[in-house]
Amino acid sequence: METVTLILALLFAVVMSGILARLLPFSLPRPLVQIAMGAAIGLVAGWRVVLDPDIFFLLFLPPLLFLDGWRLPSEDLFKDRTTVLELALGLVVVTVLGMGLFIHWLLPAMPLPVAFALAAVVSPTDPIAVAAIAQRTPIPKRMMHILEGESLLNDASGLVCLRFAIAATLTGTFSLGAATFDFLWAALGGLGVGAGLTWLVGWAKAVITRRLGEESSSQILISLLIPFGAYLVAEHLHCSGILASVAAGLTMSIVEARGNALAVTRIRRTTVWDVIQFTANGVIFVLLGEQLPTILAGAAASVHLTGHHAPWWLINYVIAISLGLAALRFVWVWLSFRLTLFRRRKDRAQPHWRVIGAMSFAGVRGAITLAGVLTLPLTMLDGTPFPARDLAIFLAMGVIIFSLIAGSIGLPLMMRGLEMPPEPARDAQVDAARTAAAEAAIAAIERTQHRLADGRKDADAYVNIAARLMDLYRERIGHPAAEPQQQEMRKRDEAIExxxxxxxxxxxxxxxxxxxxxxxxxxxxxxxxxxxxxxxxxxxxx
Structure with a gap:
């Protein structure tokens, strides 16, 4: 009964966070409000959720990562694949190495492998947190697609680095060859499992639908089960369940391009997934806040490892690590943009520093960081306590909150009045698709009208209705070729209509x-x- 009550309280907090965020006289991102409400629940009600990382990953990450991959335009991801891989893979490795050494220098009491483990969990950005920040700040589409692609792919590289760091801490050894093989198996295996399972399910759905017809509720339930199935199969094969969920979402967008699903199925499915996304995102941040009192309670004991006695020293370390992450990300983004994104332009213009700053502030950490750091074992192989575990958890939580605050404040400032490099307009593609679709509709109306009206007494009615519909489509065909002034007038008329x-x-x-x-x-x-x-x-x- 207490578990059910806690779940209802978490859901109620998600609802109230949206209301409270709109009522506040100052603009505050919803994730921070949800973290504060979760902390209030933990303090006032005295509830403590034992956050099992494995269960946390299974319940929340597969559906959210699947949905992000599903809705991410694959052509945009492929277009900027070099930049995305540089951020998702290269930046993570550089962050683990650079920040691991920096954290060990900053906190000598923290063993070097543990410092690398902490650097590994704070290296990946969180797609859920990035999306939450983007809801308040208008971000150019291309920049948002790069951020989404990075955050979807860097989780696996960060968590694999974390696994190696934990193994090095427990055993005192590290093998570069074994680490490279494990990383490739985790990444490629996860991508293969996610893509293969989704293709198989899509094929099976198509066969069954052709024979028995489509049932909307079953189709929606199948779409909900795909990410969990991909995650569990990948984890069973010791691959990356996170990448399997992402690959399943990307493949789902390709499978759905066949257009087999009924219109009513797509409408209902979109509504269901929107509710799941809103609920899961909110519960994640409320749970982060609920863990905060427990983490703060251990801060007093953790501070002694740093050689100080006042707990506020831990805040200094959080700020130092966060600034180090931001500086490293700024330099890497500048190099990445200069070498790839802007190099393809004929004028080879240098990236504006505010563009790089916006990308840096958008490197928000979230639930994956906390869940990852909670996977640190409680004890070593000989039964002794795992070194600096509570300190690492506190610092990771501090980095999450600091990055959310910095992103919520800094990103709007960087984006204000910022002009991104011009992108090829897609209006021509949209107009061409509208024209082709209208021509296909006219042809279908003609064929259907002749087939249905053949030999009927009311054939004139079919002819008249078909002519009226075809006139509407012909009018649509003429719009894309309008002059700019006529297009402005058409937009005005459409707004009035x-x-x-x-x-x-x-x-x-x-x-x-x-x-x-x-x-x-x-x-x-x-x-x-x-x-x-x-x-x-x-x-x-x-």
């Missing part, structure tokens, strides 16, 4: 509800009418 249609639809819905209240219309018929109005209204709100 949108406002008028929304007002009309809302009036329709209110009238339906009025008739239900007055018992002039049954509830079942009302639900059907309201759903039609809602779907039509959604077209103008997307």
């Amino acid at each position: 949108r406002d008028l249609r929304l007002a009309a639809l809302r009036a329709e819905r209110q009238e339906v509800f009025r008739r239900v209240r007055n018992r002039e219309l049954g509830s079942e018929a009302a639900r059907r009418l309201v759903r039609e109005i809602d779907l039509f209204e959604a077209r103008f709100l997307i």
